[in-house]
Amino acid sequence: MPLLSQPTGERRPRAMVIDGAWRALGPGLESLSGPGGAPLTRTVKLILLPLVVRPALHPDLAADFLGPEPTARLDALIRESGARLVATAQWFTLLKRTRRTLGIVAGHPQDLYFQRCFELAAEHGGPGPASGALARAVVEEVADADGGRTVDALKRYLADAEQFDRLERELAVAWSGRTSAPVAGAATAVALAGEVLEACGRAEGPRDSPAYASMVAAGHGGLLGRALWAQMDGFWGRADLPSPLGLTERRLPPRPRVGRGASTATLPAPLDRTLFERLFVVLQSSARREELPTVPELVGREVGRGCAPLGLHDESLRVAVLLGGRLAVGLDPLGIEEPAPDLTSAHRAVNSRWRREASVLRARRMTVSPRPDPDGGALDALAQDLRTPWTAYMRRLWVRLHGRDVRDAALDDAEAAWTVLDGVARSVMMDHRARVRAALRSLSAGSVGPVVAPDLEPAAESRSA
Known part of the structure; x- marks a missing residue:
């Protein structure tokens, strides 16, 4: 799907360009997306910006508003990474399932695993039938890296x-x-x-x-x-x-x-x-x-x-x-x-x-x-x-x-x-x-429940211990 037409000289919010390119990638990204289909805040912060867009290497893509040429390049960078992002989403689903199996509750899974999942996708593609052992090793390695500074330890x-x-x-x-x-x-x-x-x-x-x-x-x-x-x-x-x-x-x-x-x-x-x-x-x-x-x-x-x-x-x-x-x-x-x-x-x-x-x-x-x-x-x-x-x-x-x-x-x-x-x-x-x-x-959807304001930054799931 081509990028939406943009009049010459018009600047678009970078966040809007990222959102449009992300949605154009199609299905398979649900674990990295919000309920409306947009990338999660942590997806943008931990994966798209530092690992796909890389503003340090592309300073013209670091601005909040982009002209036509940077807009087209940003859109292309995200679309070119589509297969790797889908594999990242698959690894994240597997690591979360492994984490639950091991009974680990400390830390936010997105913070802990998003970038590791992108690395796994780059090295292995999507997870295969024999990827369970690797997923377990990654989850245990991340759990040990904090030196016992966990809710469980507390x-x-x-x-x-x-x-x-x-x-x-x-x-x-x-x-x-x-x-x-x-x-x-x-x-x-x-x-x-x-x-x-x-x-x-x-x-x-x-x-x-x-x-x-x-x-x-x-x-x-x-x-x-x-x-x-x-x-x-x-x-x-x-x-x-x-x-x-x-x-x-x-x-x-x-x-x-x-x-x-x-x-x-x-x-x-x-x-x-x-x-x-x-x-x-x-x-x-x-x-x-x-x-x-x-x-x-x-x-x-x-x-x-x-x-x-x-x-x-x-x-x-x-x-x-x-x-x-x-x-x-x-x-x-x-x-x-x-x-x-x-x-x-x-x-x-x-x-x-x-x-x-x-x-x-x-x-x-x-x-x-x-x-x-x-x-x-x-x-x-x-x-x-x-x-x-x-x-x-x-x-x-x-x-x-x-x-x-x-x-x-x-x-x-x-x-x-x-x-x-x-x-x-x-x-x-x-x-x-x-x-x-x-x-x-x-x-x-016809179902109205309480919508509570948290003290913490908006997150994908609540925690208890």
Whole structure:
């Protein structure tokens, strides 16, 4: 099938070109594709871009928008790799089946096996009748490569009753030693956060801000954490918003417990999670677990981290939570609230991006219309989520910052902090778009169920341990 005609000089989004070329390859790619037939996000990130397109060798294919000639070459590269991609999909199906047979649950199969499957396809073509032994060897090799930094290892470590009781005692001592008295300086902290966001949201000019360094040096992130311990209301200058913004569902953040299990489908709010649940997320979402501390060290550090302000050790990451909260309270994807006088350039940039989303435009019509939702309530629930966007934003932001804290990856300046803050906003927006599409597919099929927003990045399957 030839590439769709394109007027001379017209530029097309690279993602659209990849999607069209992928769909043109035909059947056999289901395990690498989403329900609608488009390549999975990880397929693009782990296979198509680094192994097929290779922008490092073809710099003109690295742009987000492509002219006619690069568009034709990108389309040709993907089509020429069609047979290998089909074989990759077959190997992935085989490796997942082998993984289930061996009882391995740690890690995300796409992260672990996508690139290995492409290598197997390049070397062997598709799997044959005698490929089971090779698949088993690959799965076992990948499982051993993480040095025991797995959910299974965490579960075994915490299964020891003496170990479990010792950790509970350490948590109780650390929690009792925290400073939870009411704190002053909230207004100053929020004002400085506004200065940083104003600098970061500018389209041109330096995005760094001396206010960011001042906030880190003064411990303003820790100030927010202690305010939550003291049940300080009105931290953000708005009486209608809870100070935790969804980081806890309790009146006060509870003392962390050790815990014995977790599931991505039922994770509590970040500050309400057990040590097991917090480390479960880290181990599940880490593509390179060999870079993490060992399980005993992970657990030992998490005892102190779980009892620290905002559940984080590093002050720059706590400040990022404060900046994220200042951004979150001004998020208005629907554009139906009275604009606050203290909105920054960062707020305007993120809100503008969200309001261009087709799913948001539909949600806006639904929330301002007096008529009931004709679709049975599924889309109405998603529309209502956009009236309180801070909850999804803050939960996902905390997960990312917690992962950085585990790896001792501080945010050295405002530019680095903004990269994380803006990335989380984009991720939440894309997740909402995917949930709207899932609801529409369910409605068209005549079966409507709950469409839950995860804390983690959208994934192909949920996990439990």
